[in-house]
Amino acid sequence: MAVTYNESTKIFTLQTAETTYQMMVGRYDILQHLYYGKRVDGSTMEYLLWGTDVGFSGNPYEAEGDRTFSLDTQPQEYPSQGVGDYRTSCLEVVNPDGSMAADFRYVSHEITKGAYTITGMPAVYDEEGNNSLGNNSLGSTTLSILLKDASTGLELVLKYGVFEKEDVITRAAELRNSTEGTVSLEKMLSVCLDMPFGKWDMIHFHGRHAMERQTERTPLCHGTVSFGSKRGTSSHHHNPSLLLCTPQTTEDAGDCYGMTFVYSGNFIAGAEVEQMGQTRVFMGIHPESFCFRLAPGDTFETPQVIMSYSDKGFTDLSHKFHKIIRDHICRGKYKYARRPVLINNWEATYFDFNEEKILKIASQAAELGIEMLVLDDGWFGKRNGDCSGLGDWFVNPDKLPEGLSGLSEKINAMGMKFGLWFEPEMISEDSELYRAHPDWALRIPGRKPNRSRFQLVLDMSRRDVRDYLFERMSDILSNARIDYVKWDMNRSMCDIYSAALPAERQGEVYHRCILGVYELLERLTSAFPDLMIEGCSGGGGRFDAAMLYYSPQIWCSDDTDAVERLEIQYGTSFLYPIGTVGSHVSACPNHQTGRITPFHTRGVVAMAGSFGYELDLNTLPQNEKEEVKKQVSDYKKYYELIHQGAYYRLNGAGAFHGQEFVAWSFVSEDKKQALVNLVITHTRANSKPVFIKLKGLDAAAVYRLEDGRCLSGSALMNAGICIPSASGEYRAVQFELNAQ
Numbered sequence: 001m002a003v004t005y006n007e008s009t010k011i012f013t014l015q016t017a018e019t020t021y022q023m024m025v026g027r028y029d030i031l032q033h034l035y036y037g038k039r040v041d042g043s044t045m046e047y048l049l050w051g052t053d054v055g056f057s058g059n060p061y062e063a064e065g066d067r068t069f070s071l072d073t074q075p076q077e078y079p080s081q082g083v084g085d086y087r088t089s090c091l092e093v094v095n096p097d098g099s100m101a102a103d104f105r106y107v108s109h110e111i112t113k114g115a116y117t118i119t120g121m122p123a124v125y126d127e128e129g130n131n132s133l134g135n136n137s138l139g140s141t142t143l144s145i146l147l148k149d150a151s152t153g154l155e156l157v158l159k160y161g162v163f164e165k166e167d168v169i170t171r172a173a174e175l176r177n178s179t180e181g182t183v184s185l186e187k188m189l190s191v192c193l194d195m196p197f198g199k200w201d202m203i204h205f206h207g208r209h210a211m212e213r214q215t216e217r218t219p220l221c222h223g224t225v226s227f228g229s230k231r232g233t234s235s236h237h238h239n240p241s242l243l244l245c246t247p248q249t250t251e252d253a254g255d256c257y258g259m260t261f262v263y264s265g266n267f268i269a270g271a272e273v274e275q276m277g278q279t280r281v282f283m284g285i286h287p288e289s290f291c292f293r294l295a296p297g298d299t300f301e302t303p304q305v306i307m308s309y310s311d312k313g314f315t316d317l318s319h320k321f322h323k324i325i326r327d328h329i330c331r332g333k334y335k336y337a338r339r340p341v342l343i344n345n346w347e348a349t350y351f352d353f354n355e356e357k358i359l360k361i362a363s364q365a366a367e368l369g370i371e372m373l374v375l376d377d378g379w380f381g382k383r384n385g386d387c388s389g390l391g392d393w394f395v396n397p398d399k400l401p402e403g404l405s406g407l408s409e410k411i412n413a414m415g416m417k418f419g420l421w422f423e424p425e426m427i428s429e430d431s432e433l434y435r436a437h438p439d440w441a442l443r444i445p446g447r448k449p450n451r452s453r454f455q456l457v458l459d460m461s462r463r464d465v466r467d468y469l470f471e472r473m474s475d476i477l478s479n480a481r482i483d484y485v486k487w488d489m490n491r492s493m494c495d496i497y498s499a500a501l502p503a504e505r506q507g508e509v510y511h512r513c514i515l516g517v518y519e520l521l522e523r524l525t526s527a528f529p530d531l532m533i534e535g536c537s538g539g540g541g542r543f544d545a546a547m548l549y550y551s552p553q554i555w556c557s558d559d560t561d562a563v564e565r566l567e568i569q570y571g572t573s574f575l576y577p578i579g580t581v582g583s584h585v586s587a588c589p590n591h592q593t594g595r596i597t598p599f600h601t602r603g604v605v606a607m608a609g610s611f612g613y614e615l616d617l618n619t620l621p622q623n624e625k626e627e628v629k630k631q632v633s634d635y636k637k638y639y640e641l642i643h644q645g646a647y648y649r650l651n652g653a654g655a656f657h658g659q660e661f662v663a664w665s666f667v668s669e670d671k672k673q674a675l676v677n678l679v680i681t682h683t684r685a686n687s688k689p690v691f692i693k694l695k696g697l698d699a700a701a702v703y704r705l706e707d708g709r710c711l712s713g714s715a716l717m718n719a720g721i722c723i724p725s726a727s728g729e730y731r732a733v734q735f736e737l738n739a740q
C-alpha cells in the first residue's frame with residue numbers, strides 16, 4: 001500500500017518505490033512531520049523527535065508543566081501563525097473577531113485511489129482524461145487529512161498525492177471557513193517541509209528577460225533565504241522550483257530533494273534555518289498583495305507542489321521530474337505525437353511583413369523539409385509596432401489581403417501546417433478594444449498605470465473579458481486551418497485593481513487573474529483538442545508546470561544565441577523535460593548578443609528541445625541550406641530519443657564555472673541508442689583534448705560509434721572517451737552510439 005495509517009501509533013506512512021514520507025498525529029493531535037527521504041521499511045520514525053526546554057520557545061497550554069514540547073521546535077506538517085511557532089508559517093488569517101491565530105489539530109483522514117484535483121487549477125493527473133477519485137485501476141493514491149482550529153472552527157484539509165512508481169509526492173491544501181463570520185486569508189502556502197537534521201545547500205534558478213534559469217547553489221545559513229515573484233507571472237527572474245541537497249551532492253551521488261510549483265502567478269519559495277539548526281523549506285502563493293475574503297462556507301484551495309527525492313544525485317532527481325511532468329502534467333495530442341519542425345517569422349521580419357514575404361519564407365522552408373510556418377506578432381488590428389493593436393484580434397487586411405484563411409491555404413498547399421501568435425491577456429491603449437472597454441484593463445482609479453512595452457494587462461478575472469477572448473480566438477481558429485498557437489504574455493503585472501470587484505476583494509485579483517488564464521486555456525483546449533499550444537512570456541517568463549498542463553512546450557527564452565542557450569537550457573533541464581523546451585536556430589550575428597556561432601552548433605543546441613527555425617532561410621548560402629535539410633532529418637530521426645530518452649548533463653554540476661565545453665546526451669529507454677552532444681565554449685591555444693565520461697549506457701553492451709569503433713558501455717562510462725575534432729571556438733560535436 002502506498003499510504004498506510006497505523007491506528008495504534010497514529011503514524012501515516014507514504015511509500016514510493018524509493019522514498020518514504022512519514023508523519024504522526026502527535027501530542028494534542030498536532031500533525032508532526034517525521035521523515036522524508038530514502039525509503040525505509042520496517043520502522044517508524046517517531047524516535048527522531050526530540051524535545052528539550054528551549055528558552056523563549058513556549059509550550060502549548062495542554063503541556064502543563066512540560067517545557068520540552070514546543071511548536072517552535074517540533075517538526076510540523078502545516079504550521080500557522082500566532083500560536084507559538086515563530087518560524088515561517090504556511091497560513092495567516094484574520095478571524096471574525098480580529099485575532100490573527102490558527103492552531104490546527106487532527107480530526108480525521110481519508111485514503112482514496114487516484115489523484116486529487118484542484119478546482120480551476122492544473123494538477124498532476126493519474127491517467128489522462130480520468131483523474132476522478134475512486135477508480136481502482138488508477139496507480140496513485142490520495143491521502144486527505146482534515147484538521148480543525150478548535151477555537152474558530154476553521155477547517156484545513158491537507159492533500160498528499162502519492163505516485164509510487166514515479167517516486168513523487170504532491171501536496172496542496174484547502175481552507176474551509178466553517179465559522180459564523182467572514183475570515184480574511186492573508187497567506188496560504190502549499191507546502192512546508194521540516195528537516196530536523198543536516199546541513200543543506202539550496203539550488204534555484206534565477207535570471208532576467210532573455211537570460212532565464214541561471215543555476216545558483218547557496219549553502220543555507222541561519223535565517224531565511226527566499227525568492228519568488230510578485231510580477232503576476234512565475235517570471236523570468238526566479239523559476240518556481242528549488243532543490244535542496246547536501247554540500248557533497250553531485251550529478252551522480254548524494255541526497256537531494258526537488259520541489260516545483262504547479263502555478264503560473266506570484267509565488268514565494270525558500271528555506272529557513274532556525275535556532276536549533278533545523279531547516280524548514282516552503283513554497284506557495286506569495287503573500288504580498290494577497291488577501292482572500294472567505295464568507296461562511298467558502299473555501300480556498302492552494303495550487304499544488306510536486307516533490308521528489310533521490311539519494312543518487314541531481315541526474316536521477318531530474319529524471320523523476322522529467323517523467324512526472326512529461327507523463328502526468330503535459331496533456332493532449334502532442335504530449336507524445338511528434339511535433340512539427342517549425343519556422344517562425346519573428347526574427348526574420350519582426351513587424352515588417354506582408355503575405356508575399358511570409359509565403360517566400362514558407363516556400364523555402366517547405367523545400368528544406370520544415371513542416372509548419374508560425375506567423376508571429378503583427379498580423380492583427382493596427383499592429384505595425386509594439387505601441388498599438390493588442391486586443392483587436394481581427395486580421396489586418398493591408399498585410400494579409402486574403403485573410404488568414406487565404407494565407408493558411410497557400411501554406412497548406414506547400415505541404416506545411418500553419419501556426420499563429422496571440423497575446424490574449426494584453427490590451428494596447430491604442431486599440432479599438434480599449435476605446436470600447438477601458439475598464440477591462442487592470443488599473444487603479446485615479447492613478448496613471450505603469451506601462452510596459454506600451455501595453456496594459458487585461459483583467460482576466462472578468463468573465464466578460466474571457467468570453468470576448470474566447471469568441472475572438474475561436475472565430476479565428478475555426479475560420480482558417482490553424483494547427484498551433486503561440487500564447488505570449490509580454491509584461492509583468494502591477495496596478496492591480498479590478499473594476500468588477502468590490503474594494504474588499506482587490507487582494508484576490510492577482511490569483512483570480514491566473515485562474516482566469518487557466519479557465520480560458522481549458523475552454524480553448526477542450527474546444528480545439530487537436531490544437532498545439534506553445535506557451536511563451538517574452539520567452540521563458542512563465543516556464544512552469546502549470547503552463548505545461550495546457551502547452552506541452554514553452555518558448556524557452558527570447559535569447560536565441562546558441563552559447564547563451566547552453567546555460568539557459570542547462571538550468572531548465574533540472575526540472576523540466578527536454579521536449580518542453582522550445583528552441584530555434586536563428587541568424588548570425590545573433591540578434592540578442594551579436595555573437596557569431598557556426599550553423600552546425602546552432603542546430604545541435606536547438607535540438608536539445610522542440611526544434612525549429614527563426615530566420616529568413618532565403619538569405620542563407622547554399623551550404624547552410626543543405627545543413628538545414630540535414631538538421632531537420634536528423635531531428636526527425638532522433639525525435640523519440642530526445643523527447644522520450646533519458647537526458648544526461650555530462651559536465652557535472654558547475655558546468656559554467658571554468659569549464660571549456662558543455663556536453664549532454666540522450667539515452668534511449670532500452671539503452672540501445674545514445675546521442676552525444678558537445679559545444680566548445682572557450683577555445684585555448686594548444687588546446688588540451690576533451691575527455692568526457694558517458695552516462696546511462698548498458699555497461700555490458702558494446703556500442704558502435706559513428707567512426708566505426710566499438711567500445712563497451714562500461715569503458716565509455718568509466719574510462720570515458722576523447723571527443724574527436726572538438727577544437728575551435730563554439731564548435732559542436734554530435735554523434736550517435738548504437739548497441740551491437
Ligand code: DGJ
Pocket residue numbers: 346376377421488490536537538539555557558
Ligand atoms: C516575445 C516572444 O518571446 C517573441 O518570440 C515574439 O513572439 C515577440 N514577443 C512578439 O511580440
